Amino acid sequence: MSIRVGILGYGNLGRGVESAIRQNPDMELAAVFTRRNPESVKVRTAGVKVLSADELEHMQGDIDVLVLCGGSATDLPVQTPKYASMYNVVDSFDTHARIPEHFAAVDEAAKQGQKTAVISCGWDPGMFSLNRLYSNCILPEGQDYTFWGRGVSQGHSDAVRRIDGVKDCRQYTVPVPEALEAVRRGENPVLTTRQKHTRECFVVAEEGADLARIEHEIKTMPNYFADYDTTVHFITEEEMKRDHSGLPHGGCVIRTGVTGMDGEHKHVIEYSLKLDSNPEFTGSVIAACARAAFRMNREGANGAKTLFDIAPAYLSAKSGEELRAHLL
Amino acid sequence: MSIRVGILGYGNLGRGVESAIRQNPDMELAAVFTRRNPESVKVRTAGVKVLSADELEHMQGDIDVLVLCGGSATDLPVQTPKYASMYNVVDSFDTHARIPEHFAAVDEAAKQGQKTAVISCGWDPGMFSLNRLYSNCILPEGQDYTFWGRGVSQGHSDAVRRIDGVKDCRQYTVPVPEALEAVRRGENPVLTTRQKHTRECFVVAEEGADLARIEHEIKTMPNYFADYDTTVHFITEEEMKRDHSGLPHGGCVIRTGVTGMDGEHKHVIEYSLKLDSNPEFTGSVIAACARAAFRMNREGANGAKTLFDIAPAYLSAKSGEELRAHLL
Numbered sequence: 001m002s003i004r005v006g007i008l009g010y011g012n013l014g015r016g017v018e019s020a021i022r023q024n025p026d027m028e029l030a031a032v033f034t035r036r037n038p039e040s041v042k043v044r045t046a047g048v049k050v051l052s053a054d055e056l057e058h059m060q061g062d063i064d065v066l067v068l069c070g071g072s073a074t075d076l077p078v079q080t081p082k083y084a085s086m087y088n089v090v091d092s093f094d095t096h097a098r099i100p101e102h103f104a105a106v107d108e109a110a111k112q113g114q115k116t117a118v119i120s121c122g123w124d125p126g127m128f129s130l131n132r133l134y135s136n137c138i139l140p141e142g143q144d145y146t147f148w149g150r151g152v153s154q155g156h157s158d159a160v161r162r163i164d165g166v167k168d169c170r171q172y173t174v175p176v177p178e179a180l181e182a183v184r185r186g187e188n189p190v191l192t193t194r195q196k197h198t199r200e201c202f203v204v205a206e207e208g209a210d211l212a213r214i215e216h217e218i219k220t221m222p223n224y225f226a227d228y229d230t231t232v233h234f235i236t237e238e239e240m241k242r243d244h245s246g247l248p249h250g251g252c253v254i255r256t257g258v259t260g261m262d263g264e265h266k267h268v269i270e271y272s273l274k275l276d277s278n279p280e281f282t283g284s285v286i287a288a289c290a291r292a293a294f295r296m297n298r299e300g301a302n303g304a305k306t307l308f309d310i311a312p313a314y315l316s317a318k319s320g321e322e323l324r325a326h327l328l
Numbered sequence: 329m330s331i332r333v334g335i336l337g338y339g340n341l342g343r344g345v346e347s348a349i350r351q352n353p354d355m356e357l358a359a360v361f362t363r364r365n366p367e368s369v370k371v372r373t374a375g376v377k378v379l380s381a382d383e384l385e386h387m388q389g390d391i392d393v394l395v396l397c398g399g400s401a402t403d404l405p406v407q408t409p410k411y412a413s414m415y416n417v418v419d420s421f422d423t424h425a426r427i428p429e430h431f432a433a434v435d436e437a438a439k440q441g442q443k444t445a446v447i448s449c450g451w452d453p454g455m456f457s458l459n460r461l462y463s464n465c466i467l468p469e470g471q472d473y474t475f476w477g478r479g480v481s482q483g484h485s486d487a488v489r490r491i492d493g494v495k496d497c498r499q500y501t502v503p504v505p506e507a508l509e510a511v512r513r514g515e516n517p518v519l520t521t522r523q524k525h526t527r528e529c530f531v532v533a534e535e536g537a538d539l540a541r542i543e544h545e546i547k548t549m550p551n552y553f554a555d556y557d558t559t560v561h562f563i564t565e566e567e568m569k570r571d572h573s574g575l576p577h578g579g580c581v582i583r584t585g586v587t588g589m590d591g592e593h594k595h596v597i598e599y600s601l602k603l604d605s606n607p608e609f610t611g612s613v614i615a616a617c618a619r620a621a622f623r624m625n626r627e628g629a630n631g632a633k634t635l636f637d638i639a640p641a642y643l644s645a646k647s648g649e650e651l652r653a654h655l656l
Binding site for chain 2: 099131
């Protein structure tokens, strides 16, 4: 009997979860739920129904795990606690500063409904967080570094799109190679925001727009760009479509630390990702977490969880015997 | 109240565990146990007693977790089941092919004694295994690669030392850079043993020994060297001491895989270690696992475990709230 997964929200992430389910034979996509008109949504998996989100009120018998693919700003803070009382759920809530309050709200709802809710799944938060945790446990005396990119930041691309005269933008976050190399060499540099990453914008402007003004507005935008060295390239719509239609991303988490009676030995632990598709990779982490949510719920582990709380074997379809024989 | 850790066996690994305990304020080294004459063993932590291994028969009230620092060939297959019925234990059993039978023997003993026994802790098996597992769960369609080095292989160094006319040897395992780069580029090469690693031996020969014969015996030694391209350097005892007294190691685990409805997007996950001291890093992983063994035992999780069965948060001295707020 396979694990019946429902997806709420069919944007990039929902499609990423859909293709991940296709790669896991112990799971099936039970239905896609949308707040739009269901007839306007075409899913790519043959035979899967698109239903109104309202149907979730009475489908507990048909869905083992519901994956919430909304945004962290306004969707998930409402949706995850709401559905965690009715379904085992997984989300990718990624507003790091608000994780404690999100966890508390979801935990209360999930415990009330005796459901298991895994929050903040993906790669950061997610696999990067796990690697920060493991590395901190192994090397208590050390220094953490996280670099993102080269990859598309959707938040920064959206911020540029809101500037007057901008038709489209793709923003790439790029680690500074010299900073990355110094960290890898174990030099423990103290790095400012500007020294760690640069930002590169590919912008399609409206005809006749003041390009100098747009460039100035981008480079001086507080929070998003002012603290970085930013490069702006104006390109055509054709170039945007041809060269920037993907959503690649990646990055690395590095911890450098010392061991020995006098801290005399240095160590470098690095975890790095090179991803052709950010939403599909995130969807793949979510699919593994959906399996864990289902199995932990069967064993009575209710409430909110993160990857920190999941014994790794729960993420796998293989038995403990198989894992020990082939992967240990 | 700190976790009272005992160490059985005070070689390189035992000393690595000792220095790791010093870095974890929630742990203390309760005693070192040895099968040698206890008076011949000097430990580096002030005030810690060295006792005969026989004393372990009646020290259950003084030790929360016993770390077994013997070898995988003959010590651990006997010691870990024996002590797992009396203590929570951690070992670094690393004979991959025999892990299933070791697990079974330890599991039976630990369940009988209602103790928690974490086996095969370190980096391979250990952190490398964990990364193989996580990556396989995220990218079910893909290819695994493990590279070791550049680092000292003690098994290979010992094998050369057994050759007639050899006084000392240090053997370095070295990944082939071209192979590593092809994997990182996502080319999914099929690699033979010879294409993945080379071996480099630094040998101190006895005076008047036949160097050509020694070199030939090394390069043609079955299992250890015959399948590799091996370089042999004859050096003096002074050079050995000056240039090769450390035990550095490291390596990387890489999984390349695809996602998407047609497998159209490629991804590369890499976990890499650069270690100045192999035994101290292994000892640091063991210390974190000792904490997990202690906590899981208090919660009634008896029997044999591996890192696959340990929710990552159990490895940390920090609370779930702290971990979510600072590392997620």
